[in-house]
Amino acid sequence: MPAEKPLVYFILGAAGSGRREVVADLIEGGLSEDKRAAVLLSEGEDSDSADPRLGTVGRWRWIAAGAIEAAVPADLDVVFLITDGRVNPVDQLEAFKAWVSGQSVELARILTVVDCRLAELNPPLLAWYDACVHFSDVVLLNRRDGVANKWISGFQNRIKHQFIPCLVELVKDGRVANPALILEPQALRISHVFDEEEDWVTVDGEDAEAEDKEGEGAGGEEEVEMVPEEDPYFARRQGGRRVKELPDIAEFLSRAH
Numbered sequence: 001m002p003a004e005k006p007l008v009y010f011i012l013g014a015a016g017s018g019r020r021e022v023v024a025d026l027i028e029g030g031l032s033e034d035k036r037a038a039v040l041l042s043e044g045e046d047s048d049s050a051d052p053r054l055g056t057v058g059r060w061r062w063i064a065a066g067a068i069e070a071a072v073p074a075d076l077d078v079v080f081l082i083t084d085g086r087v088n089p090v091d092q093l094e095a096f097k098a099w100v101s102g103q104s105v106e107l108a109r110i111l112t113v114v115d116c117r118l119a120e121l122n123p124p125l126l127a128w129y130d131a132c133v134h135f136s137d138v139v140l141l142n143r144r145d146g147v148a149n150k151w152i153s154g155f156q157n158r159i160k161h162q163f164i165p166c167l168v169e170l171v172k173d174g175r176v177a178n179p180a181l182i183l184e185p186q187a188l189r190i191s192h193v194f195d196e197e198e199d200w201v202t203v204d205g206e207d208a209e210a211e212d213k214e215g216e217g218a219g220g221e222e223e224v225e226m227v228p229e230e231d232p233y234f235a236r237r238q239g240g241r242r243v244k245e246l247p248d249i250a251e252f253l254s255r256a257h
Helices: 019-030 089-101 116-121 125-135 149-161 179-183 208-217 249-256
Strands: 007-013 037-042 056-064 067-069 078-082 106-115 138-142 167-170 200-202 226-228
Touching: 007 019, 007 089, 007 125, 019 037, 019 078, 019 179, 067 089, 089 125, 106 116, 106 125, 106 179, 116 125, 116 149, 116 249, 125 149, 125 249, 138 149, 167 179
Parallel strands: 007 078, 007 106, 037 056, 037 078, 106 138, 138 167
Antiparallel strands: 056 067, 200 226
């Protein structure tokens, strides 16, 4: 029997980083035989040698700025939604947040597959991967052949020193050591944008303590307007540009080929 609400996994990472090979391994080694899974790929993603191992495959597409269309096949337990690896991951996650809210699904985890060779050769991409890691429960280090151990350790320490609680694991030959551990639907991400109960903050420019004192001085309680806390990567400047702007991954991918 399929789950009442299918579990959804978002898979972040650059195009060509081996994400579909990793997803195939997670399906084959991390799901029990009675679980039915499907993979949703962006319309912009090319075919891949791992596609025959993915089972049911569909496509998601942009229908407007900040909005996507992704049909979840019926009678499923698990859906892997693989992002467009040539497009800003923050823009996609913002659209996915709205999509999840309108679907009868439950977000299980967000995974990032890191192309270590690409990142080592292009230091500006660390900012791009920082954004992905910020939203991720699991970070999988792939494409490590020829990459200096010092770089791998440095990337792991970069996450550790930022006190990001995500799980960091190595990928070898397209496989992870424990697929079931990777798929465990436990939130380990530092971002709260997908949490059901988000942190709330005041929006009147004063902190809560000051508001309390003012209310007491006036002989009554001040009513303070509260809004969900805004994720720093979702924040925008006046005019619409992101406060935290990311390098264009497509430019680096075109140089790599």
